[in-house]
Amino acid sequence: MRIAITIFFLFLLSACHARTADQAYKEGKYLESISLLTASIDEKGQAKFDKGRAEKLRTIVSNVMAHYEADLAHTANTDYQHRINAYQSLLKMKMMLSDRFYSQTVSFFNDKYDIKKLEETIAKQYYDYGNSITGTDSESYRKRADLYQKGFEQYNYKNIENLYKNAKTKYMQLAAKDYYNQGKMLEQQGNYKAAAEAFNNASEVYQPLGKYKDSGKLAVDNDRKHCAQEAEKYYQQAQQLANTATHRYEFREVAKYYAWAASAYRQYGAYRDATFQSDKYTNKGIVRIYYNSTELRSYVRDILRKDFIQFVIYNPSEADVIMRIKSNVEFSDLGQSVNNQTKTEKVFDKFIEMVDDNGNKNQVKTYKDQQYNLQTVTHSNKLTLTTEIEAHGAYSYSRSFNIEQTSAKYDYIYSGNVPSNLHNYSEGTLQSRERLLELAQKQQLNEVKLRLEDIIRDLSYL
Numbered sequence: 107m108r109i110a111i112t113i114f115f116l117f118l119l120s121a122c123h124a125r126t127a128d129q130a131y132k133e134g135k136y137l138e139s140i141s142l143l144t145a146s147i148d149e150k151g152q153a154k155f156d157k158g159r160a161e162k163l164r165t166i167v168s169n170v171m172a173h174y175e176a177d178l179a180h181t182a183n184t185d186y187q188h189r190i191n192a193y194q195s196l197l198k199m200k201m202m203l204s205d206r207f208y209s210q211t212v213s214f215f216n217d218k219y220d221i222k223k224l225e226e227t228i229a230k231q232y233y234d235y236g237n238s239i240t241g242t243d244s245e246s247y248r249k250r251a252d253l254y255q256k257g258f259e260q261y262n263y264k265n266i267e268n269l270y271k272n273a274k275t276k277y278m279q280l281a282a283k284d285y286y287n288q289g290k291m292l293e294q295q296g297n298y299k300a301a302a303e304a305f306n307n308a309s310e311v312y313q314p315l316g317k318y319k320d321s322g323k324l325a326v327d328n329d330r331k332h333c334a335q336e337a338e339k340y341y342q343q344a345q346q347l348a349n350t351a352t353h354r355y356e357f358r359e360v361a362k363y364y365a366w367a368a369s370a371y372r373q374y375g376a377y378r379d380a381t382f383q384s385d386k387y388t389n390k391g392i393v394r395i396y397y398n399s400t401e402l403r404s405y406v407r408d409i410l411r412k413d414f415i416q417f418v419i420y421n422p423s424e425a426d427v428i429m430r431i432k433s434n435v436e437f438s439d440l441g442q443s444v445n446n447q448t449k450t451e452k453v454f455d456k457f458i459e460m461v462d463d464n465g466n467k468n469q470v471k472t473y474k475d476q477q478y479n480l481q482t483v484t485h486s487n488k489l490t491l492t493t494e495i496e497a498h499g500a501y502s503y504s505r506s507f508n509i510e511q512t513s514a515k516y517d518y519i520y521s522g523n524v525p526s527n528l529h530n531y532s533e534g535t536l537q538s539r540e541r542l543l544e545l546a547q548k549q550q551l552n553e554v555k556l557r558l559e560d561i562i563r564d565l566s567y568l
Contacts, residue, residue: 125138125142126142127139127140127142127143127146127162127166130142131166131169131170136169136170136173136174136195137170137195137198137199137202139166139170140166140167140170140199140202140203141202143162143163143166144163144202144203144206144208147159147163147208148206152207152208155207155208160208160211163208163211163212164211164212164214167199167203167212167215168214168215170199171196171199171215171218174192174195174196174199177192178192178193184238186231186232186234186235186238187235189231190228190231190232190235193224193227193228193231194228196219196224197221197224197225197228199215199219200215200216200219200220200221200224201221203215203216204216204221222261225260225261226260226261226263228257228260228261229257229258229260229261229262229263229266230257230263231257232253232254232256232257232260232263232266233254233257233263233264233266233269235253235257236249236250236253236254236257236266236269236273237269239253243280244277244280244281244283244284247273247274247276247277247280248277248281250269250273250277251270251273251274251277254266254267254269254270254273255270255274257270258270275315278311278312278314278315279312279315281307281308281311281312282308282309282311282312282318282321283308285304285305285307285308285311285321286304286305286308286318286319286321288304289301289302289304289305289308289321289324289325289328292304293324293328298328298329298331298332298335299328299329299332301324301328302324302325302326302328302329302332303325305321305322305324305325305328306321306325308321308325309321309322309325330374333370333371333373333374334371334374334377336367336370336371337367337368337370337371337377337378337380338367338377339367340363340364340366340367340370340380341363341364341367341377341378341380343363344360344363344364344367344380344383344387347359347360347363348360348387351387353567353568354390354391354392354393354414354568355391355414355566355567355568356391357387357388357390357391358387358388358391358414360383360387360391361383361384361385361386361387361388361390361391362384364380364381364383364384364387365380365381365384365388367380367384368380368381368384391414392414392415392416393414393415393416393426393427393500393501393565393568394415394416394417394418394424394425394426394427395410395415395416395417395418395425395426395427395428395429396417396418396421396422396424396425396427396428396429397417397429397430398422398428398429398430399429399430399431399432401431401432401433402431402551402554405551405554406429406431406554406558409554409555409558409559409562410558410561410562412562412566414565414566415562415565425499426499426500426501426568427497427498427499427500427501427565428497428498428499429495429496429497429561430494430495430496430497431493431494431495431496431554432493432494432496433491433492433493433494433550434491434492434494435489435490435491435492435543435546436489436490436492437487437488437489437490437539437542437543438487438488438489439487440486440487440488441485441486442483442484442485442486443483443484443486444481444482444483444484445481445482445484446479446480446481447479447480447481447482448477448478448479448480449477449478449479449480450475450476450477451475451476451478451525452473452474452475452476453473453474453476453525454471454472454473455471455472455473455474456471456472457469457470457471457472458470458472476523476525477522477523478520478521478522478523478524478525478528479520479521479522480518480519480520481518481519481520481521482516482517482518482519483516483517483519484514484515484516484517485514485515485517485536486512486513486514486515486536487512487513487514487536487537487539487542488510488511488512488542489510489511489512489539489542489543489546490508490509490510490546491508491509491510491511491543491546491547491549491550492506492507492508493506493507493508493509493550493553493554494506495554495557495558495561497561500568501561501564501565501568503561503564505557507553507557509546509549509550509553510546511537511542511543511545511546512542513534513535513536513537513541513542514534514536515532515533515534515535515536516532516533516534517530517532518530518531518532518533
């Protein structure tokens with residue numbers, strides 16, 4: 107108990123380090139005000155514990171002590187919880203102010219209150235509180251047991267330990283009886299799930315005393331009945347759907363309900379032929395695909411890997427749909443083109459003397475037009491990747507798309523009276539056929555994925 111109180115105040119200190127004792131006190135958080143002040147004193151150490159700090163500590167402790175004592179004086183003896191809270195606050199104060207270098211400063215408090223005596227007083231309050239509950243139902247005994255236990259954790263007051271044990275035993279006996287009777291009533295009403303929970307509660311609450319009647323067996327029996335109810339509900343729904351199902355997606359829905367029926371009862375074994383029927387309709391709902399191409403085989407199989415799709419490996423006649431993807435590559439070297447231009451740029455010519463409005467002479471730069479030639483040589487190529495996607499059988503699909511990749515290199519060549527700041531240079535890179543194909547194939551995969559997702563959506567409605 108003492109360790110728990112210490113941890114509580116360490117947490118309080120870390121969470122409120124920016125606050126002051128005066129702020130906490132004004133807010134009515136009296137224990138926190140003492141905690142903050144003593145923490146500040148501890149941090150600065152005994153050497154800095156001057157008269158001012160001592161007086162402040164005495165004042166706050168005196169005021170807080172007076173507050174809780176007044177609270178107790180004006181609280182009815184039967185208001186047990188309020189009195190317990192007040193005594194616990196005094197105990198926490200005692201914990202904070204004992205065995206410190208400043209403990210003598212608040213001797214008026216420390217001499218008045220003893221830890222053991224406070225713990226005994228709190229235990230007595232819990233003792234009287236428990237005795238004040240006179241009900242004979244299970245809830246009354248639960249409350250009494252809880253109060254006696256809390257008191258016993260503080261101090262072994264009189265026969266509080268025996269009272270706790272007796273109240274707890276009586277609570278377990280009465281609660282088990284209540285749960286058992288409730289379970290019987292719910293079982294008669296056909297509410298097997300709730301009945302199972304009630305019988306299970308009876309078994310659990312009575313466990314420290316042993317087994318309560320046949321509550322454990324009845325909990326299992328009613329849970330089995332509930333599972334059978336659920337399984338039968340799904341089984342009937344599956345049968346209704348099966349009567350009108352004609353498409354693969356409808357067969358898969360039937361299979362789902364049969365699977366739910368099997369799952370609902372699985373812990374107790376097989377439910378009718380639900381598992382067989384689920385497998386049967388799952389198989390009827392499968393779309394079988396034969397992929398008649400070596401191109402992108404792994405990629406296509408990964409994207410089409412759905413629970414309702416199955417690939418036929420060897421015999422195309424066993425497939426519902428036959429698919430094929432075919433690619434074609436065209437590469438063109440576009441050669442080079444030449445563009446000649448005559449350019450003009452203003453360049454510095456000479457300084458001339460000019461007179462401004464005030465008659466001052468100034469040297470001013472003048473410029474002249476200088477012509478030169480710019481030849482642009484363009485080298486370019488292009489690759490076109492054509493992809494055809496086809497499917498036939500129970501589903502038909504035929505689409506194609508082109509992906510183009512181009513590259514170019516530009517050489518800029520100057521001639522004639524070229525300005526000094528201009529030089530020959532090149533831009534761009536003429537890519538190889540292999541590099542253009544690599545770039546096109548990356549785009550192809552993304553486009554194929556989009557087309558296959560459309561196909562998957564269509565197949566899901568077959």
